Amino acid sequence: MKLHHNVALLAAAALALGGCATAVPPVEVTRFHNAVPAWAPGTRYAIATAPLDASGSGGPAAGMPSLEWNSYRAAVDQQLQRQGLVAAGSGERAPLLVRIDFARSERVNGGGNSPVSVGVGGSTGGWRSGVGLGIGFNLGGGPRRITDIELAVRIDDAASGNALWEGRAIAAIPAKAPAAQPSLAAAKLAEALFKDFPGESGRTISVP
Known part of the structure; x- marks a missing residue:
């Protein structure tokens, strides 16, 4: 009886550890806008092929893998269409231009957090504030490799070039976790970014 009890405890512990290894951490989301129109x-909207910030680290112009770029584009497309928008066809003029930027980096997490600075720029009035988001966690057992993933999206008025809405989502995921894969990470960040769209301007929230 005692043997069966010990086996059950070991099995439960293995399941718990497995859950920790694959858990998706919360996503930190910040949005800015000036009374986004309904x-x-x-x-119609069109997605720009150049990164949101030409000096930044996202999109095909920055040399990111095309498969990863396509993952983020598809994830943002899906969220925009859930808002009732429709992707413009080839050669079709669209009143909205959507810019996407993303970045991925790895670090060793020994228990401390690395601050991430938010600073997209644009005309909606908030990204230059330099807000620091301390992101990271330690599951125990010594240092672990963490993948920091960031998605930024801006919706511009195509005619004037003015930014109507912009947002940034950031997550820190164990490097070996399935959630760090580009397709899964892109879907998770895009969903968090557009949660309760357009969101409260200037507020940072944590989306589980």
Whole structure:
């Protein structure tokens, strides 16, 4: 009886450890906008092929793998369409231009947090504030490799070039966890970024 009890405890512990290894951490999300209009269902948008910030580290212009770029584009496309927007066809003029930027980096987490500075720029009035988001966690057992993943999206008025809405989502995921894979990470960050769109301007929230 005691043997069976010990086996059950070991099995439960293994399941708990497995859950910790694959758990998706919360995503830190910040949005800025100036009274985003209620776009009519069917409003067309086009996604820019250049990164949001030419000096930044996202999109094909920065040499990121095309498969990863496609993962983020597809994830953002899905979220925009859930808002009732429609992707413009080839050669079709769209009133909205969507810019996407993303970054991925790895670090060793020994228990301390590395601050991440938010600073997209643009005309909606907030990204230059230099807000620091301390992100990271230690599951125990010594230093672990952490993948920091960041997604930034800006929706511009195509005619004027003015930014109408912009947001940034950041997550720190164990490097070996399935959630760190580009397709899963892109879907998670995009979903968090567009949660309760347009969101409260200037506020940072944690999305589980």
